Amino acid sequence: MIVIVGAGPAGLAAAKAIARHGVSCTVIDAASKPGGQYWRFRDLVQGYKSQRAYGYFDELRSNPKITYINAAQVWSATRTNDLVTLNYLQAGIEKSLKCQTLILTTGAYDRSIPFPGWEKPGSMTPGAAQALLKGHGVVVGKKIAISGTGPFLLPVAVGLAEAGAEVVGVFEAHSPLRWLRSPIALAFNPEKFFELLYYAKKIKKLSIPMKFGKVVTEFSGSTAFVSRVNSELSIKRSSDEIQCDVVASGWGFVPDLSLGGILGCKEIVSVDGTVIFSVDRNQQSTVGNIFIAGEATGIGGSDLALIEGEIAGLASINKRIPFTLRFHRARKQLFARALIRSYPVGNGWQKWLDAKTLICRCEEVSCSQVLSSVVELKAEDSRTSKLFTRAGMGLCQGRVCSRNVSEIIAGAKGVPVADTERISYSNRPLAAPISLGSLADGIGEK
């Protein structure tokens, strides 16, 4: 039995590859609809090449070899004698699933960095604005500022403007000229250039102000304060005050490593500090029968996720991986590395914070509290600081703030964040929070 966790591009590609060879598999996903975070559709809201998704959705629904379990949150996993048991909750009912082969395609979520006012209603991630629009048909505000870095800001701005919101500006920290540092990646990925052109044309047509080298560094709830920043994100000077009811700020993505981490799959730190899984050329993790594909093996977007998913699917049933697939993966991985070079998140943001700026939203821990745990209480690392301040110990289990806490502490001490610390803060004992009752039931089963 093969189980695929996640029904985004990587998971769907894996399922299709397996089913095409007449082998059965099960896809289990937390959402009620397939597509993951990337392929969310409702009515006429579409993105670049989004029609591709429908082929995969049809396969999921109509191929008798694929079993699809939706609205099921996998919260833990165990592995004994090569048999993996996944415990999941579906409509409040505790269930489990066993498999010999597991393919993890658990995706990623927006990386947030704090700034004064980021906890106020109206401040959100671009992913939230996108999910509300594409998934629920709701436009998050009337006047919206989009800020941060990375190509994902563009489809979010276009989608919101097309739905009738006034996008008061897209504030991209980095200059597009940074792409010139990656000529080989661009030469091997000409279609990415056309995708960029597609969004550039739309932004022009919709008259969305596109500003490079500027970002929102403070939000009052009704005014966004925009600053000009250098490539390290240090503020060069304050620039504009813009009236808006929403600031959607995003700084790349954080892979969701929870399940693979629980199962002991080896994690590594990529050049930009993102923790990802170590996989071989067949997308196989360091734990024998577990394959991993998509953002959890490195942020690379849906094109790379589709290829990795297909390779993981084929490898999981011992089928030959065509050379063309390996070539396209290498090509897309070049592009993924170029993304890191083009949209780095330097440490300059730490100087945007004032003493009262919240670092941990859940436990309402301020910047000064985190810093005083280092200066006065002599916390040497984020773990110790967390014990003093409770930063990262709230309901989200540090998913939003733990990387920032570590980087603030390292910044205050003038040292880089150790890889062991990065890996440690990326792991948590449960993949999703559940009630103690369910936890007790789950343990009782074993």
Added chain:
Amino acid sequence: MTRRISFSFNGKPFSGEEGQSIAAALLNSGVTELRKTRFEGEPRTIFCGIGICFDCVVTVNNVANQRSCLIEISEGAEIVSQQ
């Protein structure tokens, strides 16, 4: 035409489209505060939108800590703010 679903939030009647999340339906109805924080009493609403951050938690039919960005509205659901 999608079906309208009626529910209540803090005792007041609201409605949304079938399939919408609680957070989406409330935001669409002009609700900009889902709860107050437990230490500072500051307003919070949807932040990550995909079930990661837990800023949007509410009590749904007496079950606390439910992520309103993930849970779909259901007919007659009683949704209440929590800390």
